Amino acid sequence: MKPYVSVEGIARRFPGLTVFQDVWFGIARGEFVCLVGHSGCGKTTILNILAGLDSPSDGGVVVDGQEITGPALDRAVVFQGHALMPWLTAEQNVGFALSCRKPGWGRARLREEARAVLAKVGLEHAADRKPAMLSGGMKQRVGIARALAVQPKMMLMDEPFSALDALTRGSLQEEVSRLTTEAGQTAFMITHDVDEAILLADRILLMTNGPEARIAEVLVNTLPRPRIRATLHHQPGYHGLRDHIMDFLVTRSRTLAGAPPEGYDPRDPPIVRLAE
Structure with missing residues (x-):
């Protein structure tokens, strides 16, 4: 089955600099996907391309069978x-x-x-x-x-809670989780907050450091819904998810940067499903 959103080999290049390249991923209808990575890997640029606010140097994005050529009301953006x-x-x-x-x-x-x-x-x-x-x-x-x-058919969120205090941020994260779940809303969010990704996402895309960043792996979030921020850390499997993401951000995002390992297929990055 074709994904509702299909990101197909997009890249963003400037003279002398390739921010990211060969980025492929899909989003199913009603799925919540988070993109996690360090500053400079092109997360916001990818979101802007999905919103139609920027154009890729290579590749393209298809939403519900239509290629994105600019902004439209079927995609709503919540900014920082x-x-x-x-x-x-x-x-x-x-x-x-x-x-x-x-x-x-x-x-x-x-x-x-x-x-x-x-x-x-x-x-x-x-x-x-x-x-x-x-x-x-x-x-x-x-x-x-x-x-x-x-x-909108899809909600796009660019770290919308990053400037808020911890209590307000937690409250709004739960609100977004409830609203998108109730509406069966397709959503894509970029974030630096590991717990936010675990709370909200069905899948978490882990991106290597730039330049020439790419999606290193796709982490499946198996924690059951509804998820509550205050009790999230008590759920079986939470610590394994968090440790895996932190290990990626601290170490592997850097060591995996640059040329991809042998056998890596950008169209089908490794899918990780941790033991529950």
């Missing part, structure tokens, strides 16, 4: 910064996104639907506040609500 329009309220920020998807809706319908989406992320009480009146976590909740409002 909230990227809200400061002159609009939370409701109006979400309503603006809705109006792009539903240009025929009137103001009352947009208002009603925007408030309903804000309620899903626990912000119905803050609908009339502008971003300057919201905390960092609340701003990111509005950003998530805005992305969900357009009912």
